[in-house]
Amino acid sequence: MSKEVQVKKRKRISKDKWTAVAFLLPSLILILVFVYGFIGWTGYVSLSNYNTIVPDFSFAGLKNYKYLFSDFRFQADLRNTLFFTILFIGLVIIMGLGIAVLIDQKLKGESLFRNIFLFPMALSFIVTGVVWQWLLNPSTGFNHFLKFFGITPKWYTDTNILAGFEWGSIEFGLPVAIIAVVIAAVWQMTGFSLAMYLAGLRGIPDELREAARIDGASEFQIYRRIILPMLLPITMSVVIIMAHISLKIFDLIYAMTGPGANFVTDVPGVYMFETTFRGNYYANGAAIAIIMLLLVAVFIVPYLWNSRKGEQ
Amino acid sequence: MSFPIGKTIKYLILIFFALLFLAPVYVIIVTSIKPLDEVSLAEMWTLPSTIDFSSYKEAFSKLAPNLMNSIYLVVPATLLSAILGAMNGYVLSKWKFKGSETIFTVILFGMFIPYQSILIPMIQFLRQIDLYNTIPGLILVHVVYGLPITTLMFRNFYANIPDQMIEAAKIDGASFLGIFRHVIIPLSITGFVVVAIWQFTNIWNEFLFAVTVTTSDKQPVMVALQNLSGSQIVQWNVQMAGALIAALPTLLVYIFLGKYFVRGLLAGSVKG
Numbered sequence: 001m002s003k004e005v006q007v008k009k010r011k012r013i014s015k016d017k018w019t020a021v022a023f024l025l026p027s028l029i030l031i032l033v034f035v036y037g038f039i040g041w042t043g044y045v046s047l048s049n050y051n052t053i054v055p056d057f058s059f060a061g062l063k064n065y066k067y068l069f070s071d072f073r074f075q076a077d078l079r080n081t082l083f084f085t086i087l088f089i090g091l092v093i094i095m096g097l098g099i100a101v102l103i104d105q106k107l108k109g110e111s112l113f114r115n116i117f118l119f120p121m122a123l124s125f126i127v128t129g130v131v132w133q134w135l136l137n138p139s140t141g142f143n144h145f146l147k148f149f150g151i152t153p154k155w156y157t158d159t160n161i162l163a164g165f166e167w168g169s170i171e172f173g174l175p176v177a178i179i180a181v182v183i184a185a186v187w188q189m190t191g192f193s194l195a196m197y198l199a200g201l202r203g204i205p206d207e208l209r210e211a212a213r214i215d216g217a218s219e220f221q222i223y224r225r226i227i228l229p230m231l232l233p234i235t236m237s238v239v240i241i242m243a244h245i246s247l248k249i250f251d252l253i254y255a256m257t258g259p260g261a262n263f264v265t266d267v268p269g270v271y272m273f274e275t276t277f278r279g280n281y282y283a284n285g286a287a288i289a290i291i292m293l294l295l296v297a298v299f300i301v302p303y304l305w306n307s308r309k310g311e312q
Numbered sequence: 313m314s315f316p317i318g319k320t321i322k323y324l325i326l327i328f329f330a331l332l333f334l335a336p337v338y339v340i341i342v343t344s345i346k347p348l349d350e351v352s353l354a355e356m357w358t359l360p361s362t363i364d365f366s367s368y369k370e371a372f373s374k375l376a377p378n379l380m381n382s383i384y385l386v387v388p389a390t391l392l393s394a395i396l397g398a399m400n401g402y403v404l405s406k407w408k409f410k411g412s413e414t415i416f417t418v419i420l421f422g423m424f425i426p427y428q429s430i431l432i433p434m435i436q437f438l439r440q441i442d443l444y445n446t447i448p449g450l451i452l453v454h455v456v457y458g459l460p461i462t463t464l465m466f467r468n469f470y471a472n473i474p475d476q477m478i479e480a481a482k483i484d485g486a487s488f489l490g491i492f493r494h495v496i497i498p499l500s501i502t503g504f505v506v507v508a509i510w511q512f513t514n515i516w517n518e519f520l521f522a523v524t525v526t527t528s529d530k531q532p533v534m535v536a537l538q539n540l541s542g543s544q545i546v547q548w549n550v551q552m553a554g555a556l557i558a559a560l561p562t563l564l565v566y567i568f569l570g571k572y573f574v575r576g577l578l579a580g581s582v583k584g
Binding site for chain 2: 015016017019020021023024026027028030031032034035036037038039041042045095099102103105107113115116117118119120121122123124125126127128129130131132133134135137139140141142144187191192195196199244247248250251254255268269272273276277282285286288289290292293296300304308
């Protein structure tokens with residue numbers, strides 16, 4: 001290659017480099033402003049006295065946070081979120097994995113079953129909420145069948161707290177009403193873990209199972225010792241993704257039950273919306289939002305960190 | 313190795329859960345085609361004596377303007393976020409530079425934030441630029457917060473295109489833009505289908521931005537459906553018909569293009 005051509009080529013490569021940066025720049029600027037800048041702005045609002053219609057950005061320190069942590073409603077929200085998250089993630093994993101294993105047994109009608117369990121994923125949480133508020137309405141819905149067995153749960157209208165004890169200003173324990181919301185959420189999201197597990201199971205070579213069978217392992221042992229451990233990374237992803245959905249959940253609960261009596265089905269997302277946009281308590285709303293962000297970050301930051309490191 | 317009886321039990325379990333999963337569909341359909349005098353809490357599960365579409369008529373007349381709003385919102389927002397995602401994905405997979413991985417992670421984080429944490433400044437900003445309570449305002453919001461997922465999907469998609477193809481095109485003298493235009497775009501059809509279906513479904517179904525950025529006549533269909541179900545005077549057969557109408561576009565996409573929908577769903581888990 002002659003010197004001239006080489007110089008020309010280098011010039012072009014560096015021009016391409018700049019075009020590449022120019023391609024990325026609009027999106028990067030949008031993200032920096034709309035994600036990071038706005039989070040900073042929300043943080044600033046959360047430290048202000050802006051609990052009025054007229055903006056008031058005078059510095060309030062941690063006043064709004066202190067208020068929230070002593071607030072009955074917010075304490076109830078944290079309790080509800082904790083139990084909702086545990087039940088929701090647990091059931092989504094058990095249902096998704098269980099159904100995936102059954103479907104993976106080379107049964108007939110495999111794709112029909114898969115489609116039945118996956119279609120709720122295509123729906124809005126609003127549609128789910130609208131329908132399930134009737135299905136779990138104590139005077140109709142599933143209770144028509146359950147009453148044959150002599151049980152008529154009060155579902156989301158139940159104000160009981162199971163195994164409750166006084167803690168702060170609330171009764172800490174499992175709010176029975178939250179179970180109804182969990183059922184609707186699990187109905188909608190099981191398809192996600194099912195699809196993930198099915199993809200995972202497809203990725204495990206048949207030879208591996210064959211080899212284990214020849215070694216005399218039972219079907220149960222094959223799942224217990226070989227397949228489940230191989231699905232662990234998928235389980236991790238499902239936990240992280242479901243956890244962040246659960247921590248920021250708003251629309252399902254807003255459409256299905258609202259905050260509920262004594263806030264038994266309230267969550268931070270609903271509280272934030274109502275206090276900010278219905279009550280004009282902007283600073284309190286911002287503080288709730290920042291707490292939600294921190295809760296999500298606890299799960300997401302290590303996950304992103306790990307998966308980026310794993311790729312390099 | 314598996315006994316017939318084991319197989320029967322497996323079928324029974326699957327069928328049991330399948331029926332449970334389909335119960336809401338049954339209730340929606342049966343309730344929405346009942347004549348008004350047969351709609352009662354006690355008779356939720358009974359079949360209608362005659363088929364009556366008047367609930368659909370009523371629900372549709374209430375939701376029609378909002379359905380149009382949703383269409384005006386979803387089409388441009390999906391296209392714009394897909395195009396920007398393709399541009400980012402191309403750079404982040406085929407033109408990596410020092411710091412590009414960090415930039416990717418910085419963008420990706422935006423996918424996981426609770427949108428409550430940007431909502432107050434977002435509303436103030438939209439008021440400032442006169443886009444509050446407008447469909448273009450909502451489009452802007454959905455394009456920006458759709459960027460992380462579309463970037464991720466296209467980056468993972470382009471990672472499967474062999475680097476040698478890019479190298480070969482470079483040796484032939486193709487530039488950055490030429491390669492994008494003549495090599496990458498023609499290979500991106502599936503990628504665009506997957507991303508477009510994903511964005512279409514998500515934006516159609518989204519509620520938080522819709523309910524905070526728009527009021528009354530500018531509201532997308534999910535907000536209108538929520539208003540319908542929250543209103544005390546609307547019968548629940550109309551609510552059910554409304555739920556089905558609002559869900560129909562994404563359901564149809566799922567029924568006809570389910571394969572691509574599932575691919576999008578799997579691509580949403582970071583490693584893809």
